[in-house]
Amino acid sequence: MNVYLFWILFFALWAIVPLMIIKGRVDEMPKIKTSPEVKAKKKGWFN
Secondary structure (H helix, E strand, O other), X not given: XXXXXXXXXXXXXXXXXXXXXXXXXXHHOOOOOOOOOOOOOOOOOOO
């Protein structure tokens, strides 16, 4: 394998992995619900 190709792929990997980690953390953060959930009445024997 070409040495230049190896270093390009190596540094590309080091650039992509932290971005993936940061993107994953950002996606998990917003857990604020904008609309309230309407609880439906349960229909059963033991209401």
